[in-house]
Amino acid sequence: MPISIPLNATLQYSSPSSSSSSSSSSSLVPSSPLFSPIPSTTVSLTGIRQRCLRMVTSCVSNAQKSVLNGATDSVSVVGREQIRLGLPSKGRMAADSLDLLKDCQLFVKQVNPRQYVAQIPQLPNTEVWFQRPKDIVRKLLSGDLDLGIVGLDIVGEFGQGNEDLIIVHEALNFGDCHLSLAIPNYGIFENIKSLKELAQMPQWTEERPLRVATGFTYLGPKFMKDNGIKHVTFSTADGALEAAPAMGIADAILDLVSSGTTLKENNLKEIEGGVVLESQAALVASRRALTERKGALETVHEILERLEAHLKANGQFTVVANMRGTDAEEVAERVKTQPSLSGLQGPTISPVYCKRDGKVTIEYYAIVICVPKKALYESVQQLRAVGGSGVLVSPVTYIFDEETPRWSQLLSNLGL
Ligand SMILES: Nc1ncnc2c1ncn2[C@@H]1O[C@H](COP(=O)(O)OP(=O)(O)OP(=O)(O)O)[C@@H](O)[C@H]1O
Ligand SMILES: O=P(O)(O)OC[C@H]1O[C@H](OP(=O)(O)OP(=O)(O)O)[C@H](O)[C@@H]1O
Ligand SMILES: [Mg+2]
Numbered sequence: 001m002p003i004s005i006p007l008n009a010t011l012q013y014s015s016p017s018s019s020s021s022s023s024s025s026s027s028l029v030p031s032s033p034l035f036s037p038i039p040s041t042t043v044s045l046t047g048i049r050q051r052c053l054r055m056v057t058s059c060v061s062n063a064q065k066s067v068l069n070g071a072t073d074s075v076s077v078v079g080r081e082q083i084r085l086g087l088p089s090k091g092r093m094a095a096d097s098l099d100l101l102k103d104c105q106l107f108v109k110q111v112n113p114r115q116y117v118a119q120i121p122q123l124p125n126t127e128v129w130f131q132r133p134k135d136i137v138r139k140l141l142s143g144d145l146d147l148g149i150v151g152l153d154i155v156g157e158f159g160q161g162n163e164d165l166i167i168v169h170e171a172l173n174f175g176d177c178h179l180s181l182a183i184p185n186y187g188i189f190e191n192i193k194s195l196k197e198l199a200q201m202p203q204w205t206e207e208r209p210l211r212v213a214t215g216f217t218y219l220g221p222k223f224m225k226d227n228g229i230k231h232v233t234f235s236t237a238d239g240a241l242e243a244a245p246a247m248g249i250a251d252a253i254l255d256l257v258s259s260g261t262t263l264k265e266n267n268l269k270e271i272e273g274g275v276v277l278e279s280q281a282a283l284v285a286s287r288r289a290l291t292e293r294k295g296a297l298e299t300v301h302e303i304l305e306r307l308e309a310h311l312k313a314n315g316q317f318t319v320v321a322n323m324r325g326t327d328a329e330e331v332a333e334r335v336k337t338q339p340s341l342s343g344l345q346g347p348t349i350s351p352v353y354c355k356r357d358g359k360v361t362i363e364y365y366a367i368v369i370c371v372p373k374k375a376l377y378e379s380v381q382q383l384r385a386v387g388g389s390g391v392l393v394s395p396v397t398y399i400f401d402e403e404t405p406r407w408s409q410l411l412s413n414l415g416l
Contacts, residue, residue, distance in 0.1 A: 146289035
């Protein structure tokens, strides 16, 4: 039975998804013969990131009526007491999710790895359910989970723009990868370097469209449609997609890339304009749960605060140094001449009380600053340049700000 793919009325799934890699047995066939070349774009890395974030957030903010939404429409927040947090049960994201929570002093107590429910003693009203990432998104939409940690790629692919999904924190600092179109670096593709050039190749016609192998059967067709590429079909497989072009099954693949090794080892290359989205782990919530389930908002606030405090501190060192000076203001003036020594709000400068000839004197001042890890050596050099000595460097564990911007964003997103 055909499954309609939301957001793209011109594409129809011609046969049910199968694990076979054959493009003829499982393909998304364009019904429109029109072809329009895509505009040329040169995108900076920051530009790509912003565009991808916009894409994911717009995916999540534009309500799309879909199979998934059908499930959500019938959802009501049932009267369970516990808040449910979905964590990846296995795979790349599983251990890192637990480690991140541990770093936030949230210790997930899982009796054994095959037990799919666990507790976090620090959050007594919350239970953890271990699920496959795609099922976390599905269960957020069906109301069976309230919060979850998954990749932005999975949010985009399985959330399909459902506005009940809210991204509470979009950058948990692990699971980095991007979803990208890749083509062979040989044969007719040897000189093709951009999506525009790929789209303009004379080979793609209604009868012989560009064949793309992908596991992203929602985002793939959407990306091609958004870029005006009409002569395209899709096939799907459960893994090892990079083999498809060499096997003659596909012309291109659309898959996740992190190190790029798998592409390289299979003689494939990425092209300019071919990045569908940038992904990393995110904290996601069900809007309905946050607005209707007792305690959910307070719980997400606590988790968010802990995450922000840890993630912010993660990039910083505390630097302490001694500096000779006549008074704290004079030392402050000297320190402020250096661009990397301003700290979070400004340097803390305090007197060092030395005992000399039986008398307590102040000849030195201690300066305490937070510096970004990346700027550590530069900061030490600047400290020395203004007379700093005995420089001590230690990691920062948490930085709790007055309030996190993401919390205000969340409240305004919820209309609160
Ligand atoms: N190189 C990578 N390849 C695939 N996923 C990556 C990569 N780097 C980070 N990720 C993240 O990890 C997630 C995939 O995790 P995992 O490997 O457990 O899932 P999977 O094997 O694709 O899932 P399933 O087995 O349910 O199909 C992706 O959704 C993405 O967010
Ligand atoms: O850029 P890289 O670091 O090489 O990683 C990318 C590869 O990793 C993932 O595959 P995975 O290992 O999950 O195997 P699979 O394709 O069989 O699912 C992804 O589907 C790519 O194939
Ligand atoms: Mg995999």
